[in-house]
Amino acid sequence: MRRFTDDKKQLWVFDKSTGKIFPTTCENIAGENQFYWNEELNEQGHDPLTLEKQFADLEGEAAAITNDWFRQFSRNKKLIIPKINREIMSLYLATQLLRTAEARNRIVEFSKISNPGYDAENDARQLHIALIWDTKLVESMCKRIKSCIWMFGLNETATPFLTSDHPVLIKNFENTQWLSGPVVYEPGMYIVFPLTPQLIMYAKDHKHWKGAKIFKDSITPVTFDQHMVQHENSGQVGMSNRFIFSNENNFDFAKEFLTDNETFKDPKRSRFINKPRGD
Incomplete structure (x- = not known):
């Protein structure tokens, strides 16, 4: 998130539910207090914020790795990614797909559909934590992400990439639809993750994007124009839960998108009904 602040270390926020825009700091965007509080651990006499602390450790490791990427990219356009770093970043991306408020809302809605009459809202936190701590699921997602072709896009336009409260997204092979949920197993899917206002990461299904192998771990030669940047920003606007973040006080595109x-x-x-198109 710090990489999306302006020169004054401010992060600009657009609340799409109210239309309000305001500046804040990364410290104030730490998330809902005790969002990962685990009552079962608390009742057993263990630290109820274990998961939150695990995420903090993982975020620190991911930040160190991406900082190394930026240093490498300052010298050349291809990264050297050690195996352990690829494993850590795969875990980071997998858990980002599972840990957000957007992911919690999705599992609550799915539980309501699957079990009519069940008060999933009341169990929202525990349902969410159980999903995140599903070791088999997370390991499978990590394996899938690790096997993808990782590549990067450089944005040299005046329009920055946006990020949001649900920053890691998935798109279909046809490049026409943002996919809801942690659907990393979808044939031909690819992950889209803005790293900075100028740099975006892609992780593409290696079986369906064989031609992309020449750009593995590299910045692609594709020249982004404003439409292409907005194409990626549409995902952050549409698939986020509530908040969109930028290094600039300019959310004209987000407002226009939400008007439509x-x-x-x-x-x-x-x-499970509405998904923004990737137009």
Whole structure:
């Protein structure tokens, strides 16, 4: 998140549910207090914030790795990524898909659909924690992400990449639809993750994107124009839960997108009906 601050270390926030824009700091965007509080651990006499602390450690490791990437990219356009770093970043991306408020809303809605009459809202936190601590699921997601072709796009336009409260996204092979949920097994899918206002990461299904192998761990030669940047930003605007972040006080594109897609303003919208197109 710090890489999306302006020269004054401010992060600009657009609340798409209210239309309000305001500056803040990364410290104030730490997330909901005790979002990962585990009552079961608390009742057993263990630290109820174990998961939150695990995420903090993982974030620190991921930040160190991406800082190394930026240093490497300052010298050349291809990265050297040690095996352990690829494993850590795969875990980071997998858990980012699972840990957000957007992911929690999705599992609550799915539980309501699967079990009519069940008060999933009341168990939202524990349902979410159980999903995140599903070792088999997380390990499988990590393996899939690690096997992808990792590549990067450089944005040299005046329009920055945006990020959000649900920053790691997935797109379909046809490049026409943002996919809801941690669907890393979708044939041909690819992950889209803005790293800075100027740099974006892709992780593409290696079986369906064989031609992309020549750009593995590299900045692609594709020249981004404003439309291409907005194409990626549409995902952050539409697939986020509520908040969109930028290093600039300019959310004109987000407002325009939401004018045409009003449903995505509502944090309580259905995740199983509405998906923004990748136009």
